[in-house]
Amino acid sequence: MIKQLRSVVYMFLISLFFASLVSAVMFLNEKKIASNQALKLQRIILKVLDIAAEKNTADDQISRLFMERVKDIRVGDRILYVGYKEDGHTILGYAFPVGGPGFWGPIQGMVGVDPDATKVLGIAFYKHTETPGLGGRITEDWFSSQFNGLRLFPIEGDQKIFYLKPAGTTGAPNELDAITGATNTSSAVETFLNDELDYFLKELWTTVEERE
Amino acid sequence: MPNLPSKKEIFLTGLWKDNPVLRQVLGICSTLAVTNLMVNTLVMDAGLIFTVCLSSLTVSLLRKYTPMRIRMMVQTLIIASYVIIVDILIKAHMPDISEALGPYVALIITNCIIMGRCEAFARNNPPLASFLDGLGMSLGYSLVLIAIAFIREPLGFGTLLGIRVMPENFVQWTIMIMAPGAFFTLGILAWITKYFLPNAKNSEERT
């Protein structure tokens, strides 16, 4: 019986040791990871609202800028971020989180629209589990900058706000380049982003307008 | 105690003679997934080298105390803990890389090389030898990964480490970015090595 007891105690001690090791490392880095996430979100929102577009602005400058220029308001089931111009009170635009099923797992992004929600200021995807180098390229600038200036209108019938076509075959302004080799991710993004934009325009936008 | 080859020998076997990927056909899963971008490959290699060396060292340190029936579970626990530490460190200090690698960092846990080295070598050899064996094996693995990425990224994206290497009018081979490209590249690489080095029995030399 001792042999069994010995290995149970041994396993308990080993798991205790390694669990505490992992927790210690987690504890030390938790704040750093949290601040990374928050910073990334702020950077994305500022980028989407076209306030601080350059990639290399220092972290502290980003959070200061975010404090001054962005306020968040709760609308329906989401948090909307209202961006202001330098003077601090004329509205520059609104940013709201979007999300939906990608090829491998959920994709989350942020969409920035002008004050009267007729045009897209900027779009960025920041959380996904797509294949690195393939679907994962939705986070790259060349892909997200295509959406800048996209005309927005609530969807009637099957006519979509934008389409993702294979690279090089795009014609109309609302036909954008899909990621070569990642047809699955591209079609996934096209579907859920259209629905989210439509949802925003139809449900959320009306409440935002009254608030003004 | 097997007759212990000198430290240098252990290291070299891993590096080339018994190269894990090409010769023993181990650790293929993560090899193919991340090698379409050199940046991801380098981070994956670093993560793997860190994990293989430390796991081999720990398993070897504990080899006399681990009860036999639960040795497999203890080894998985050790490996998983090191991989999570790697995952946390990458998330904290290299957030965008961790974004790009996605689930593949966690998949290092099941990389057959680590478990293979722990079971085959670390479990019955002294710590320093196991550490070196782990180092040799993981470097051997990283070399192959880098070789594959060296082929796949330029052909697939026309860039290497993000810098444009291919001429402007180069049409990207999208197949190289996707799964089939990875299979073909590794297949051809394995073919070439087998062609030049049929696994000759290593002759035992004596003075």
Add this chain to the structure above:
Amino acid sequence: MSQLIFSILIISGIGALFALLLELADAFIANYGECRISINREKELVVQGGNSLLFSLMEEGIFIPSACGGKGTCAYCKVKVLEGGGPILPTETPYLTEEEQAKNVRLSCQVKVRNDLVIELPAELFLIEEFKVKVDRIVDLTPFIKGVTLGILSPEEGISFKPGQYIQLEIPKYKLSKEPEYRAFSMASSSKGPQSVELYIGLVEKGLVSTYVHEYLKEGEELIMRGPFGDFYFRDSERDILLVATGTGLAPILSILRHIRSEQIQRKTTLFFGTRIREDMYCVEELKEMEKQLPAFTFIPTLSREAESSQWEGKRGRVTDLIEDLVPEGADYDVYICGNSDMVDSCMDRLLEKGIPEDQIYFDKFS
């Protein structure tokens, strides 16, 4: 903080629970009791049943080469299982060719020890042990060759080996070498005396181990030795025996001769022992002594570079010349050759020309 400790305890609890489950299963389900594994019909192990053969042998300190750690993908761990192995499993068939299966070669990582087994291993795999030895005596046999006698401290029962085999001697770090080095040396002592081993170590310039032995090694010093190795050893048969040796190559040959003397083997034995000059010759008294004791033994020394003027009456020239003159055409000898590789190769050609079948010629090349 308490949340952290609480979560750590939960994880350890889960781990311990699974360990308990595994142990209980092991105790009630997988215990096959004691099983006997007989190796090469010489050594018998008693192991706990339920594990793979590879694993059970490793528990007993016998290390079968394995790369993938029992995952059935590297096929390094092939072993002959004569009895008790059960049918060849589908996990093994991809790796075993037809004639391997016919010779019941199996993957030891897949064969489960559930009953008594009879297996066959390459000798060097299971006989090798590590010995702690003490230097009892160092004798200058010739200006360049030292006779070193090592007493075995542990394990007590000493080393069991076949006459002609060699060991690996490990010398510690010293001025010339940054880390412990080891070299192979054939044993000259008779296999009847397992407690002590006699080695003839020739000085090789810039040779790390031999320089250490010749200049630094002192009596009473303790070293590490591993062995026995090699498939150059004395075979029983009815045929006459021809022994050929040069320089330190006499060591394994002497071990064979001492075996013949202690076993009173009555086979006709001839020894050609060649060195350059008279001072390089050693153990001559013992060999002459043996010639008297064993009527069937003749000892023929030869010197290849002795000055003409010296009063040496023995043969002059190389051992290959002795083979040329003294070995009759179509002779049916068992031949044991030991020395540097060029000598061995040239003797080999001469002997084949004389019609001696190749599988009766055993050699041990010192590079």
Add this chain to the structure above:
Amino acid sequence: MTPINPLTLFLAAIFTNNILLTNFLGLCPFLSISRERKSAMGMGAAVVFVMASTTVLNNWIYYKILLPFGLEHFRYIVFIVVIAAFVQLVEMTVERFFPALYFVLGIFLPLITVNCAIFGASLFMVIRGYDLVQSIAYGAGSGIGWWLAIMVVSAIREKLQKSATLPKGLEGPAITLIITGLLSLAFLAFSGMIRVQ
């Protein structure tokens, strides 16, 4: 929980997101065992059984134990330890009580104790937030997808061994990788069919 009907998830796991051909998981045993159909069959069956059961087991543990006590960042440790223990337990029971089944399926279990595909399935189950029924469908689907891939490749390899004479150096892992590459190319054709995460 993502709104997807378990049946589509089941079919998708077999064809569009085949765990081996698109996610590259479980390749190590695949390359060596696929030399023969008989062993491939046994291996495939073992993978289906273990993948389905461990995905469900891990799903239950994740939502019933890990989440309530806030132990998310330990999920990888718990999953892999659960898989290792589960496979060893099953192997022992099958070896003892069902010897016939053991020779068909049991002997493959130690080979897949720590296998990327099995762990990968549990991993994706958590990332995509499947509930219990969906994880059964996903686990079984991926297992069958893996089984399908290994059966196809082992059939081709056996045919190859009998008829074709391969150029020097190509036999073994090299030709298997190239065949698998072609197969994953073929499976890409399914990708447009069902879009699932």
